[in-house]
Amino acid sequence: MRRRIIIVTAVHGPSAHHLGDAYKSLCAQELPDGWEWHWLIQEDGQGEDVAPHVPDDERITFRQGRRGGPGVARTLALAHADGEYVKILDADDQLPPGALARDLAVLEGDPSIGWTTSRVLDLMPDGTMVGFDQDPEDGPIERGAVLEHWRAHSFRAQVHPATLCVRRDLLLALGGWMALPASEDTGLLLALDAVSRGYFTREVGLHYRKWEGQATGQAAHTNAEERDTRMAVVEARARALAYYRWQHPTTS
Template sequence: MRTRITVITAVHGPSAHFLPDAYKSLCEQEPQEGWEWHWLIQQDGLGDDVGRYVPDDPRVTFERGRPGGPGTARTLALARTDGEYIKVLDADDQLAPGALARDLAALEADPSIGWATSRVLDLLPDGTTAGFPGDPEPGVIERGAVLEFWRANNYLAQVHPATLFARRELVVALGGWMALPASEDTGLLLALNAVSPGWFTADVGLLYRKWPGQATSQAAHTDPAEREARMAVVEARARQLAHLRWTYPPS
């Protein structure tokens, strides 16, 4: 039986035209013998402005749902996952060659590791890329390390939640993505690290597109009152999970 990686993508109208680039990056993953990918594209909304960008490929499933933000869309898609592993891929981003194989190898090699992340390059509007310093050392990320770094560095994690690769059973147990208008992926990252060690790969795993329409470039994303509320509940969830001593894998 082949190991299946389910790639989850939330998409809405303004970002839909980037889907062909995301698909191309998936097709370039070159699955090795014994594993395959399945792409679940979940539209955040019921309109007709996304479907025409969805590839005609039996490995791709497209669904619509009433709008609720990217966290809601991803969690709806989670209900239809059918593989052992989940990979996040935002509609406007691209996987780097070999990303899925490296993530899978890390978790298959150590059953105690629940999730993996990798290095990111910003993909700029002119097509060039830019890196940034501060990546952790490659290898194991101990439980709780992401939360403490994030708290000490103005709510910036040392690993990027847009690169998450995780065991499906663990994501399901944590309830998927947080019900927040933003930072829902950071909430999942911190929750994963609260209950399980992770892995960081120093090879580039994602091209993170920078463009004017992305959610993180909007003024509402940095509204001080909302940001403080988001950060507070993200931190509280992670700390409560650690306090309750719920761990993966179960002892």
């Protein structure tokens, strides 16, 4: 029986036209022998704009649901996650060749690692790529290190939550993504950091598209009052998890 890595994508009407590029990047992935991917595309809403852009492929499951934001859509998709690992892929982003194989190599090779992240290149509207000049060293990330860096650098983590690949059971134990209007993926990253060692790969693992329609570019996303509220609850959750000392992997 083949093993599966699950790709989870939340999508809404304005970003649906990018699904074709995301699909091409998935098809270009070469997985280890015995592995396959299953792409769960969950629409945030129940409109008619997304379905025409969903590729016709038996490895893809497309569903719709009540609108609640990308975190809610991704969490709903977990009901159909029939594999050991869950990889996040936003509808407007792309995976460079080898990204999935590198994630699997880390998680299969070290059971103490609960999640992986990787280097990101911003894909600009003119097609150029822009990197981040403060990437950490390649290798394990000890518990609590992301929270410490995030708190000391104006709520900016040293690794990107859009590159996460996570053990499915660990993701479910944490309840999926946070119920926030934004920063729900940062909330998940810091929760994972509180309970498990992670890993950072310096090879590029994501092309993060920059375009005028993306949610993080909207005015509401940078509203200072709401941002402070989101950051407060994200930090409080991470510190509470650390305080109660539940961790992955569990010990008898």
